[in-house]
Amino acid sequence: MGAGSAAVVDAARRELDNFQGDQHMSFMTEFREFAMKGNVVDLAVGVIIGAAFGKIVDSAVNDLIMPVVSRVIGKVDFSNLFVPLAEIPANVPPTLDALKKAGVPVFAYGNFLTILLNFVILAFIIFIMVKQINRLKREQPPAPPAAPPEEVVLLRDIRDALKRP
Numbered sequence: 001m002g003a004g005s006a007a008v009v010d011a012a013r014r015e016l017d018n019f020q021g022d023q024h025m026s027f028m029t030e031f032r033e034f035a036m037k038g039n040v041v042d043l044a045v046g047v048i049i050g051a052a053f054g055k056i057v058d059s060a061v062n063d064l065i066m067p068v069v070s071r072v073i074g075k076v077d078f079s080n081l082f083v084p085l086a087e088i089p090a091n092v093p094p095t096l097d098a099l100k101k102a103g104v105p106v107f108a109y110g111n112f113l114t115i116l117l118n119f120v121i122l123a124f125i126i127f128i129m130v131k132q133i134n135r136l137k138r139e140q141p142p143a144p145p146a147a148p149p150e151e152v153v154l155l156r157d158i159r160d161a162l163k164r165p
Contacts, residue, residue: 057125061118069117078117081110 034040066078082096085105092102099106148156 054122057118057122061114061121065117065121066114078110078114079108081108081113083107083109 070078080096082099083106084094084099085107088094088099088104089102092098092104096106096108096110
């Protein structure tokens, strides 16, 4: 953006501020303060890490766990488990992708099973993490009690002296 463009933008901002008054600036100031709070930034970081963690769990389930489960059950892939809900045309192969492309309604329970298994694994991993974090918090020795302020000690001494016969 050139110097002339910046001057035009600045002039437009001043005009907009004059037009909308102080309410506009207070709203923008409040929004900026809200957006820059630690909680919002922490939430954004958590969402980003959660998305990356979800991809790791998806890969672990699809590439490591599902082949073993499929081998035990006798199927190669859960995502190809389905029940057609209409007549299958003669020229369409009986695969989920082909039936969906042909517009045949299917009850694709295999994909649901995969997503459900992903959720159970993710929930279990989060449970283990929270359990370990709580265990680490419990293992910390309790902090020694702080010494009472000098005024409290003095008042206790006075109290004890008054109680003596």
